[in-house]
Amino acid sequence: MSLTVAVIGAGIIAVEHLDALKGMEELQAIAVADIDEAKAEKISEDYQVKGYSDYRKMIESESPDIVVITLPHFLHKEAAVFAASKGCHILLEKPMALTITECDEIIGAAEKNRICLMVGHIQHYFQENIIAREQIESGELGELIMINETRHMNYFTSGRPQWFLEAEKSGGGIVMNIGAHCIDKTQWLMGSRYAKVLSKLTYRGEVEGFSPDVEGSGLLYLETIDQIPVTISLSGYEGVPKHVTELIFTNGMMKVEVGKGVWISEGDAYQLVHYPKGSSPFKKQFAELTAAINRKEVIRNSGEYARSIIEVIEACYRSNKEGKIIELKDASLQRRSDPLF
Template sequence: MLKIGIIGAGIISKSHISAIRKNSKVKLESIADINREKADKIANQYEITPYYDYKDMVQNENLDAVIINLPHFLHKECSIYCMEKGLHCLVEKPMATSSKDCDDMIRSAEYNGVKLMIGHVQRYFSENIKAKEIIQSGELGKIAFIVDIRNGLYITPQRPAWYLQKQLSGGGIMMNLGAHSMDKIIWLTDSNIKSIAGKVGSFNQQYDIEEYAQAFVELENGVSASINLSGCASFPVNETRIYLSEGEILIRTGIGLWVSKGSEYEKVDIQSKTDIFELQLNDFVSSIIDHKDSPIPGIYGKRIISAIEQVYQSIKEV
């Protein structure tokens, strides 16, 4: 049985803990967070050991792997420290705040012979899984283009301070939600990004991150896509429209899937709903136990960070 520790006791840690408790091949041993109250609360709830410095946890616990849920700017430092101690790492997205940091993480994983998996979860949503099945069946023909839209108030009082500082978060809505959009598009089409350009902006001058963004993507297989992100006061939306030669697929993540063949939309029956964190953990654990390649390796995470950097760079070049 693999022994796992969690680094970072934020909101997302609860989803990881739930997945761990449902997996018979792993055991949650400990949690680390500099916020003692948060660490103690989770430790008491799940009867595990709390730490207030992740290095103490790594040194004192006989762990096999860690799940890292820290502010983006700490992903590199923390993951490399853990990998140098021989621990496999599942790192929340985005992988890091720069492609250079991604390179350092990739090299560390290779040198230390451990698994590095990045938490890009779009492939685990039941709606996305079914949509890909329909695409690959060919019943709706070939993909012409994709439109991805994510709307929802981005700059809120609930955001931690680091989240709203580009140096610490890596960016705003493009870095955080755009990474999801790119992951979804790449996975659905089985094609990497060939070129990307875009525009970002903000009406809120208090922070140096963007609250709205657009990007135009050209994939290596010739399919194009647009990513449209609004963190302004708009109605919350998370949907992807895939236009094909013989119809259209509408994905509303977490809600459902619809198909049109030139007439009204028909809702697609999805037999089983997936828990994205359970599926993610299953893949992570399987790669370790069965000595398989990481299902979402560092090079994949770097591709998305590089694409986001290209969007930011394209603005400077205008």
């Protein structure tokens, strides 16, 4: 029998999840809820699921096995705790919550109600990142020395919902929303928790008719417990879009661009790596959650793992404010042998 899935939120990411559910034998989408009734109705018609304007009523009426939460960040904790209290397994979009305190409340609710909690750190399932991790583990390029991650995009667009640009609701700007992907991806690739953070942020974003109070750029210096240095450059101002991860080894270099390819250095030039395309990252994510529910397999993107990302982000804001390196208190000795990686 298929596990039933209900989605909270009817935005762009909800559509990604619903598309991924198509053709998955062990899962069946049954309902969607959004406070915007028109959005909920449109999704319900497009995907032949029931539509609700109140997610609480949806959960109580449908009793889904799994709830996918795709709400604004400030609503994550409330929705996750409620879903857990009703015995629903949870796939919660990133970032997990606004603070590590909220993360702890969600984790506590999941443990109390004995449900599976997965946080949607989707970078783990992109084929390019999988290939990069396999390359690191192979040791063919020698020892990993450092990583430089660059992510440039126009963050302050008129089409971005306003709550993204209000710190109280979003938790922050480009570091919280996009940086979460970068921090997660680099940490996961290395299989080692971050232990130190130094950051410099700018707050110069502008949107017509509104003054954002979130950061528009960030230059982050991070160091793992294995003392591997990582730089993450984030810019949300106008310019040429860029999303590149460069990994430096003792015997070569590797460049990763999600959706485009993986390149490995040969001599003084990069050569494209040929690899199978793989299935949808969202399908892979659902498959892992299903395996955890049905076969008690380990969830890599657990609440505990996702909490570590929020811990780093909080340290970034604190470092910028205090002008110093922040050492992470909760950075325990996690290695690839740990199921979190």
